[in-house]
Amino acid sequence: MKSAVETLNPTRVRLTVEVPFEELKDSLDAAYKKINQQVTVKGFRKGKIPARVIDQRFGRGAVLEEAVNDALPKFYTEAVNEAEVNPLGQPEVDITELKDGELLAFTAEVDIRPAIEIPDFSGIEVEVDAVEVTDEDIEKSVEQLRERFASTNPVERAAAEGDVVTIDLEAKVDGEVLPDGVASDVSYTIGSGELLDGIDEAVTGLEAGGEATFTSQLKGGSAEGKDAEVTVKVTAVSARELPELDDEFAQLASEFDTLDELKADSRKRLENMKQFDQATQAQERVLEKLLELAEIPVPEKLLEDEVNTRKHNLEHHQLGQMGLSLEKYLEFQGKTVEEFEAETKDQAVKGIKTQFILDELVNKEKLNVDQEELTEHLMRRAASSGMSPDQFAQAVVQGGQVPMLVGEVARGKALALVVEAAKVVDTNGVEVDLSDEDEEQAAETVEAVTGEAEVSEEK
Template identity: 95%
Template structure:
C-alpha cells in the first residue's frame, strides 16, 4: 500500500491511498463468505456457493463493493498511522479508482488536531478579588440562619409583607378555568417572589376570607407563557416571628454554646467560601491569559458539531428539566437568537481551544493520571449527576467514557501547572498562594469551559 498526505489547512488533511489488488484478498474472501450466508441458489447448499456462481448471479461489482467496505477502515487506519496525524471525527472517503484485479485508489479528507506550540506561561500575571469578610457579611449569614428557625402564628388582621398566607387559586385563560388551574391550601410568604407575578400586590391588605383578581403570565402548566386571570382567596394569615438573637438561639441552631462562637464560625465559613471563589477566579483568569498567548486554529466541522452539541444539551437537558423552551429562555434572558448563537459559538471556540492547548501541555509535561485521582474525580462526577459511585462507574465503563474522564483529570492537572507558575495578586496588591489548591478544583474549572462535549480522535 502507498499513501501520501496533503495539508489542506492547519486543521485538515487529505490522504491519498493506492492499494495493490492482492492486498484485498482477505476482504474479498470475507465478502464471498458474507454473501454466501445471505443468499440461496438452487442446486447449492447454503454457504457452499462457488465464487464464480456468485459473480454470475449477483455480479462481481456487488462482491467488490462489499470487499472495499470491509477493507477501507483498516486501510484508512494504516494510512493515518503512516502519516502520523491525529484525526478528529470521521473522514470523508472518496473512491477514485477500482480496477478489478489491479488496483484500489481512494482519498480521505479528515480534520486533525493542529500542531500547537506551548507558549511561555511563566510570565502570566492576574489580579483577583481579595478575601474580605465584613461584620455586615457575618450578620447577614446569621440572619439567614435565624430566618430558618422562624415560627408562624395566626393573626386576625390584614396580610402584610413577610406574612405567611394560606391561599386558594383559580386561573382562567379566555374565560375558561384551566384543567390544572385550581390549587387549594397553598402556603405563600408575601414578598418571596416564589409564585406568580402580581400576587404580592393582590394579597397584601387582605384578611382571611378576602379575595382578589389579578392578571399574570403563567410560568408552567398546560398554559405556560399565556396571560391568565387569577383569582386568589386568602383563607388564613400568619405572622412570622424570629427567635431572639442570643446564646439560646446559638444552642438551638448550632453546636455552639454562645452567639459569639456561632458568629466566629460563620466568619470562618465565609472566609473559606471566598477563598474557594478566589481560587476559581484565579484559575479562570490564568486560563484566559494562557489561551491568549497561543495560536490555536479550530477545525470548522468540529466547531459546527460542538455548537450543535451545546445547543442540544441546553434545550433537551437543562431547559427540558425546567419545562422551558429555548424561545422562553431567551425571552427571560433578554437575548435575541443572534446574540445567543454568537455567545454559543464563542463558548464553543473557547472550549475546543482549551482542550487542544491543555492536551498538548499534558503530552509535553508527561502528566499521568493515577487510579486514586481517577476514582476521586469519578466520585465527584457521580455526586453531581445524582447517581451512586457504583452506578456512575458502570455507566462510564459501558459507555466507553473512561478515556474521557482520564482526559478531564489530566487537563485539570495541566491547568494547575500553569496556575502554579503564574503570579496572582489580589485587589489589595497581596500575593495569593495557590500551591495548596486541589487539582480537582482546576478540573472543575476546565469542565465549566469545555462543556459536556469531548474532542474525540477517531481512526
C-alpha cells in the first residue's frame, strides 16, 4: 500500500491511498463467504457455491463492492498511522479507481487536531474578587436558618404579606372552567411569588372565608400562556412566627450551644464558600487569558457537530426534564433565536479550543492520571448525576466513557498548572496564593466550559 497526505488547511487533510489488488485477497475471501451464506443456488449446498458461480449469477461487481467496504477501514487506518495525523470524526471517502485484479485507489478527507504552540503563560495576570465576609452576610445566613425553623399559627384577621394562607382556586378561560383549573387546600405564603401573578394582591386583606377574582396568565397546564379568570377563596390564615435569636435557637438549629458559636461557624463556612468561588473565578479568567494568547484553529465540521450536540442536550435533556420548550426558554431568558444561536456557537468554540490547548499541555508536560484521582473524579460525577458510585462506574464502563473521564481529570491538572504559574490578585490588591489549588475543582471548571460533548478521535 502507498499513501500520501495533503494539508488542505490547518484542521483538514486529504489522504491519497493506492492498494495493490493482492492486498484485497482476505477481504475478497470474506466477501464470497458472506454472499455464500446469504444466497441460494439450485444444485449447490448453502455455503458451498463456487466463486465463479457467484460471479456469474450475482456479478463480480457485487463481490468487489463487499470486499472494498470490508477493506477500506483497515487501509484508511494504516494511512492515518503512516501520515502521523490525529483525525477527528469520520472521514469523507471517495473511491477514485477500482481495477479488478490490478488496483484500488481512494482519497479520504478528514478533520484533524491542529498543531498548537503552547504560549508562555507565566506572565498571565488576572484579578478576582476578594474573600470578604461581612456582618451583614452572617446576619443573612443566620436569618435564612431562622426561616427554616419558623412555625405557623392560625390567626383571626386579614391576611398580610408573609402570612401562610390555605386557599381554593378555580380558573376559567372564555367562561369555561378548565379541566385542570381547580385546586383545593393549597398552602401559599403571601409574597413568595410561587403561584400565579396577581394572587398576592388578591388575597392580601382577605380573612378566612373571603373570596376574590383576578386575571392572570397561566404558567402551565392545558391552557398555558392564556389569560384566565381566577377565583381564589381563603379558607384559613396563619401567621409565621420566627424563633428568638438566642442560645436556645442555636441549640435547636445546630450542634452548637451558643448563638455566638453558630455565627462563628457561619463566618467560617461563608469564607470557605467564597474561597472556592474565588479559585473558580481565577481558573476561568486564567483560562480566558490562555486562549487569547494561543492561535487555535477550529475544524468547521467539528464545530457544527458540537453546536448541534449542545442544542440537542439543552432542548431534549435539560429543558425536557423541566417541561419547557426551547421557545418558552428563550422567552424566559429574553433572547432571540439569533442571539441564542450566536451564544451557543461562541460557547462551542471556547469549549473546543479549551480541549485542544489543555490536551496539548497534558502531552507536553506528560501529565498522568492515577487510579486515586480517577476514582475521586468518578465519585464526584456520580454524586452530581444522582447515581450511586457503583451505578455510575458501571454506566461509564459500558458506555466506553473511561477515556473521557481520564481526559477531564488530565485537563484539570493542566489548568491547575497554568493557574499556579499565573499572578492572581484580588480587588484589594492582595496577591492570592493558589499553589495548593484543588485539581479536581479545576476539572469541574474545565468541564463547565467544554460541556458534555467530547472531542473524539476516531481512526
